[in-house]
Amino acid sequence: MPLRQDEVPQLTDATAQEPRRRVVYDVTRLVTRALNPAPNGIDRVDFALARHFLERREEERGALVCTAIGPRLADPAKALKTIESVEAHWREESDAQEDSVYRAAVASLRAQGGDANVSARARKAPSFAALSRNVEALRRWAPHLGRPLRTLPQGVVYFNATLFLIDRPWYVGWLASRPDVAPVFFIHDLLPIDAPEFFRSREALLHPARMRHVCRYGAGAVVASKSVARRLMQFAADNGRHDFPICVAPLPAAPVFSKSVAAPAELDGLSYFVVCGTIEPRKNHILLINVWRELAREAKPPKLVIVGKRGWLNAPVVDALEGDDALRPHVVEAGGLSTPGLRRLLAGARALLTPSLGEGFGLPVVEALAAGTPVIVSDIEAFREIGGAAPDYLDPLDGSGWLQAVRDFSAPQSPRRDAALLRLKQWSGADAGGYFATIDDFLARLPRRA
Template identity: 65%
Template sequence: MPQLTSTSTDAARSTVIYDVTRIVTRALNAAPNGIDRVDFALARHFLARSAAERGALICTAIGPRLADPDSALETIEGVESLWREDGDAGEDEVYRAVVAALLSNGSARASMTRVRRSPNLSFLERNWQAMRRWAPYLGRPTGEAPRGAIYFNVTQFLVDRSWYLRWLTARPDVKPVFFVHDLLPIEAPEFFRAREAMLHPRRMSNVCRYGAGVVVGSQAVAGRLRQFAAECGRPELPICVARLPVSPVFSSRAEPPPALVGVNYFVVCGTIEPRKNLLTLLNVWRVLARDTAPPKLIIVGKRGWLSAAVIEMLERSAALRPHVIEAGGLSTPGLRCLLAGARALLMPSFAEGFGLPVAEALAAGTPVIASDIEAFREVGGDAIDYVDPLDGLGWLQAVRDYSTPQSPRRRAALARLSRGESDPNVFFAKIDDFIAQL
């Protein structure tokens, strides 16, 4: 993965014990999601510090234990290699298949194009090696953590389990810091599995109970967390707002792939799940399919929960088959290349905690049409073309307007874009300063 690095040189810093439990499990996935990108970036930042300032923690068969930071860094590099994050887009089989589908005669397709990374034997072997390294790991007792250390959990993985956090009660000198990405399973439980809607309040309650501080990616999440914390009796809970970093690959200059110049297509990015509102887009594309030369839609993301209605449309709609491409397991370089040639990124979500694909598209210089929701307005400001998530006709008109490269509406969106270089060190510095003040 193109690395997000820090240049911090503070002399006296607390030891940060970074929770790597979720990172180890990511070898089971074909590609990273937004939380993975934040987790891996912060893991590199903290695990690359000097020996006296870094530590790691992992859940083992006998509970949470201190782990070897060097082994954790090796695992990060191994998983990123599995994801082909450090390669060229042309080396990504999913990207190549998407390009082939974009250039094909869609009317001849008998079924919807669905491309995924093939689990070849080499991939499975390297995957197993990454997991096997940690399976028998027992580590060292948490009681050996340096006095006054910071425990940092970025993904809330296992934070709903009281036994996982019990060691913090025995070590009141250790200051727990959590990264809260959103409170959506509490605010909109209808978009999540019933179990998730039950577990997330537990996570947030434990965050408020144990947390010496919390980091969030947006003011929108900060406001909701302050209200929840007050209800839990922690109105004074320190909260740091640090806008999520964008990988440098997106802010680098890139021309559309030559093969895709002139191809009319749009990208939507995210796990296929209810709050992403993909049904609205698919119904828009059913109408567009009647046009003489309809655009194509690339869905970048894996199939998630409660998505049966979307999958039924993808697999059974004859109108959609020639025009929709489902791409699971696409690498970051592959996504960057597709954004370079896309008419726009579409994000019709009902709710988001931040919206990393929006920030990535804007950094890449790609126009964005997105739902008119608080999180997107915070990320994109005036650069985004906003449409109400329930306004199907509005989405239809926007796609039609953007389908012509030189349309006034698209040209106006490009003029509003700010393509300044993204500096990830601002993100790291805010968190370092926050931790230092706890």
């Protein structure tokens, strides 16, 4: 059932023309990502919001980071430079052809038979030079950490986009002594509470603690979908916050995905599909592994590119990737792929496959739709909300249905894929300008507390 506007507590007694409030952005998690070769979905959201808030005028911005002596204020300009160093390490603005993982993935897609084994496990190792630059940036930044939180001006907004360390009382305790500060949290989902079997056992303890702190201290929350808003409303009410303000702001795709990209010449004539996400149970990679085991029995089957790092509770998938010789020539594991590399792969793919068992949003789906790539997704609430009529929807447990869909979409003249491309032309997603304006307006309307 669609969420009516009056079902989520909103703030409507101000206008968008009100001056922007100073936002102190928590950069703690983001500055720890220098060792990761590529961003995941949470990283993309964190970085986009950090840039938005830290590029403001001096009187409108601030930064908070965890230090050895707890959370402290940091110089926002230096925080931004450090974050940009991490972005450079991720090669967000590079050409796909400069990405060794992309080149290795293409080589695997083009390889025939046993030759595919040579490079079918393309994974990006951290570059010593890039890591050295990031460590140096952190070293230069470190002397500027340490201003106590009591020096914050009255009435600022504290924004945390990842809930990193929010389960720790010592990290959030300062909020109790500063009731004038308006804490706002981005809530990706409540799945570790609702489906703990998909996560490390520790998450079943940590996420409830995070969310209880959100309800205790939060002045409001930002979510990406109405389905998460409904679940958050219920959790907040169960924890005594029946009027908890929630801003629903669907995530936009990064601009690179909306740029027109012709099918790359190096991928011409290749039949392949892409799945994008950390290899962990909720993403349901095992269904696709079983589909490709069946396809491997056929003459000239399409290939599958798995974009994402190895996560947790993934032994069946990893065992198949490393030990199934019949499967190996047909599946490419592209860990550490850059964003430009992903965009280029999507340009030539038959479809993005997303058989997730649960999602709070689904950024790869939005990215593929923005890129003009057909998508085949699980028939779950979040995907219905963001995809509308554009995707092909399948039960995430219907292995034979997914097998048939892959066969249909891989056909050279595929009526099913052509129909998906026609539907895709009617799809439109959120734009970055509107996304940030929605959040800024929400923050401006938050009541100022003494």
